[in-house]
Amino acid sequence: MATITAPALPGVPVDERTRLRVSDYLKWSVDHKIIGVQYSVTALIFFIIGGALAMLVRWELLTPALDLAASGTSYNQLFTMHGTIMIFLWIIPMMAGFGNYLIPLMLGAKDMAFPWLNAFAFWLIPPAGILMILGWFAGQAEAGWTSYPTLSTLFSPGDGQTMWAIAIHLLGISSILGALNFIVTIRNMRPEGMGYFQMPLFVWAMLATSIIIVMATPFLAAGLTLLILDRVAGTAFFDPTRGGDVLLWQNVFWFYSHPAVYIMVLPGFGILSEVLSVHSRKPIFGYRAVALSSMAIALVGFTVWAHHMFTSLMPSLRIPFMLTSMIIAVPTGIKIFSWIGTMWGGKIRFTSAMLFAVGFLSMFVIGGISGVMLAAVPFDLHVHDTYFVVSHFHFVLYGGSVLAIYAGIYHWFPKVTGFMLDERLGKAHFWVTYVSFFFTFFPMHLLGMLGMPRRVAVYAPEFQTLNAIVSFSSFVLGISTFILLFNLVYAFYQKKVAGPNPWRALTMEWATDSPPPAHNFHGDPIPFRNPYGYGTESAFRYLEAQERELGPSYPVNQLPPGKSVTPAASGAPAGD
C-alpha cells in the first residue's frame, strides 16, 4: 500500500498554489528553491558571456595570422577569461544550483540545513563575477585560467590579474559554504526510511562533490593568497631570483584544480542517473556500484594532480601519477557500463532530456578515452599543452557536464516552473548542439597531435583548414544555445501545465506540486522505498495514488475529462 504523504493535521490549512514572480528571484531569499533558480540563471548568464568570448577566440583562429585580436595580449585575455568564467561562474555554480533546488526536495525536507548560509553563499557570486569582468578596465588577466607564475606575478602588470585572484577567492568561499550545507543536509535531513543506500544517486553525486569541494578548495585559496601577496606585497613565494619556486604554484594549484574537474562532472553524473532511469523506465543498473564509484572518484581524484605537470614535474615522479590517473578510469567505466545497463531492456522515451543524456554517454566516453591516452606519460610529452588537451577537456566538460546540465534542465524545468518545455524545440536544440559540438572539438585531437600548441593566436599555415572547420562548427554551436534560451522563455507563453509528475518518476521531488509550495510538501512526505523501483507493481500503485492525491500531470492533464492516454489494462509490470 503506497502512501504519498502523512495525513494532514486537522484544522491546518493546505498551502495555496504557488505563484512565481520574477521579483522574488531578484531579492535576498532563504528559500532553497529561489536560491537554486538564482544560481542557475546567474550561471546561464555567465555561460553566454563565456561563450561569446569563445566565439571571439574561434573567429581569431579562422586564419593563421593575428587579425581580429588587437594584439597577442588581448587574445590571451580572451581565452583566460573564457576558461575562468566557464569553470568558476558557469559550471560550478550551475551544479550548485541543481543541488540547491533538488536536494531538500529529494530528501523530503522543507529546506537546506542552513538556509541563511545558503543565500549568503549565492550572493557572493554576482559581485565576484562583476569584479572579474571589471578587470578589463584595469589590464585584464592574461596568463590563462591556470595563471602560472612568473607570467602571472612578475609579467602581468595590470590589476586585472589581482582582481581575478580576489574574485576566485570569493567564488571559492561560496563553493565551500554551499558544500558544507549540502553535506550537513544530506547527513542529517534524510527522512525516515531513507538510509544512505536508499538516496537518489543525484544526492550521492552531490555528497561526493561536496566532500571534494570542502577538502580541495582551501588549497586553491592558499595558492591564490600567495599569488596576491607576490603581486601586491612584494613577497617571493614564486620568484626564483629571491628564493621562491614556480613549481610551488603548479603543485598547489593543480592539487585543487584536478579535483575541481570532478566537482564539475560528478553532479552531471548524478543528473544522468536520474534522467536515464526515469526516461528508460528502468531501475539504475548497479545502484550501489554507481553510488560508491562516485566516492571512489572523489578519493582517487586527489592522487592524480601532477598529470597536469608531466613536462614540468621532476621526471622520477611522473610514473606514480600515471598510475593513479589510469586507475581513475575504472570507477568511471563502471558508471558508463551501469548506465548502458540501465537503458538496455528498458522502454526508452526520447524526450529532450533523454536525448541529451544519451548524447552525454556517447561524447563523454570519447573524452574518457582521450583522458586515458593523456595519462600515458610518453604520449603526454607530445600532446601536453596542445589542442589535444583542449579537445579532451571540452569533450568531458561540454560533451559531459554541459549536456548533462541540458538534460537536467529539460527534466526538471517542469518541476521548477510548472510548465513543460517545448519538445520540438528541445529536439532541434539537441541535434544542432550534438552535431556542431562534435565537429567543433573532435578535429582538435588531430590539430594537437600534428603540432598545434594551445593558447596561440598565430599558428602554422598547414593547420588552417582544420581550424576553419572547428571555427565554423563552433559558431553553429554558439547559436544552438539560443534555441534553449528561447525555449526557456517560450514555455511561459505556451503554458503547457506540467502538473506534479509529468515523467511519472519515483524520487520525492515529484511527490509535490509543480512548482512546489513554499515549504515544499503538503504535510510530511514518505519516500517510496526504492527511488528506482520502476517496473514493479508497488511503484505502479504508488504513482496511481500520487496522481489521485496531487492531480494529473502532463500530458494527461491536457486531455478533456474522461479521456485517458493510458489504455485500460496498462502493461502490468512484473512482480514486486
Next chain:
Amino acid sequence: MNLPKFGNNRPVSASGVSWVWVLVAGVIIVVGGYLISTVTPYLFPPQGSAQAVLIDDLFRFMLFVGGAIFILVEGLLLISVIRYRARKGERADGPPIQGNTTLEFVWTLIPAIIVAILSLYAFVVWQQIETPAANAQQVGAVGQRFAWTFTYSFDNNMLPPETDTTRVDAGVLTRLSEGSSISFSSPQLHTWVNQPVTVSMETDDVNHAFWIPGMRLKQDLLAGRVTTVSFTPIEAGVYRIVCAELCGSGHGQMAGVVTESGDLSGAWLIVHPDEATYLDQFYYPEVEKILYPPTDPVALGRQVIQNYACAGCHRLDDLGWAGVTGPNLNGVASRTARLQATGIATMDEYLHHSIRHPADYLVPGYGNLMPQFNPEPDQPNYMPDSDLDAIVAYLLTQTGS
C-alpha cells in the same frame, strides 16, 4: 526474477543475450579497433626521432584499445536506442532489473586489466626514452620572450681542419691556448642523424616549453631551474620547434616559421644527414666566423647580430627574419621621425640606446617586451660593447622605406 529468454535450448547469458552475439560483437570490436588504429601515421608529423617511433607505437596500441572501447560503448548505445525505444502509445515500464553482480564484476575487472597493461607498456616506453645516451651532443638553450637561442661551444680540439692560426683573432687565440672553450649561438638547433642530443635549457623570464613535434618530446623551461630533454634524430630534415607554455603576447610566434620566400626563420631543428655535413654546413662555418671575424664593422655586425634572439620579434628581410611582435627593422636607419620623437641627436645613438635600454622609448603600437641587452658578462642578455657597436654599424645600413 522474470527475465526474457530467447528461443529454445539456445545458450543464453544471464542478461538474456545469446553467446553467439557476444562472440560476434567481440570480433567486430577487436577488428574495428585494429582498423581504427591503422590511421595512426596520419595523425602525427613524420617520425623524426627514435623516441617518436616508440611513442607512436604506444599511441597506436592505445588507439586500438580506445577504438575497441569506442565501438563497444557506442554500439551498445545505438542498439539500446533502437531496440529498447518505447513504441508509440506504450505506457509500461521496463523490467525491474537492479543489477547483475557477475556482469558488474567483469566490467570492473576488464578495464582494470586494460589500464594495467597500458600502464606497463607506457612505463617500458618511458624507461627507454628517459635514459639519455652517454655520447649525447650537449647543446644549451635559452628561451625568452619570444625567441629561442641555442648555444654551442668549441675549444682547441674542435677547430676546423686547416685552421690558419696566423689569421685567427688575437683575443680568441689567447683564450683557446689557455684551454678555454668559446661559445656561440644560433637561433636554430643543429645536429645529425643518429646523434643523440641533450638540450639543457634555461629561461630568461617566464616559463616556456620546448617542443619539437617531429621528435615527440616536450620539456618545460622553468624560471630558476635548468631542465633537460634528450632525443636521437633518425631522419635528416628540418623540424619546427614550438613553444608550448603560455609565455605572453608572442607565445604563438615563439615557433619556427617559413617566410614568404620559403626560407626558415626562427626556431627550427636541422638534422644533417651525417656528422661531416653538420660540420661542413654549420659547425665549422660558425667557428670560422669567430676565428676570423670580418674587419669591416658592418659585415661583423651582420654576423654578430645573428647570435642574438632578435629574429623572434623583428622582421628584417636581409637576414630572412619574419618576427611580428616588435617593430619592422627594414629601413630602420631612415626613421628620422624617431629622432624627433625621442630627442636623440643621431640614429647611431638612438640604435645604441634602443638595445641597451629598450623600455625608455617605446615605438607607438608596441608593448614593452624587448629584453634589455646588458654590457657585463654576469648580467642577463649579455652583449659586449664590441658586438653592440658592430650591430649598430650594420643596422645603420638598413635604409629605405
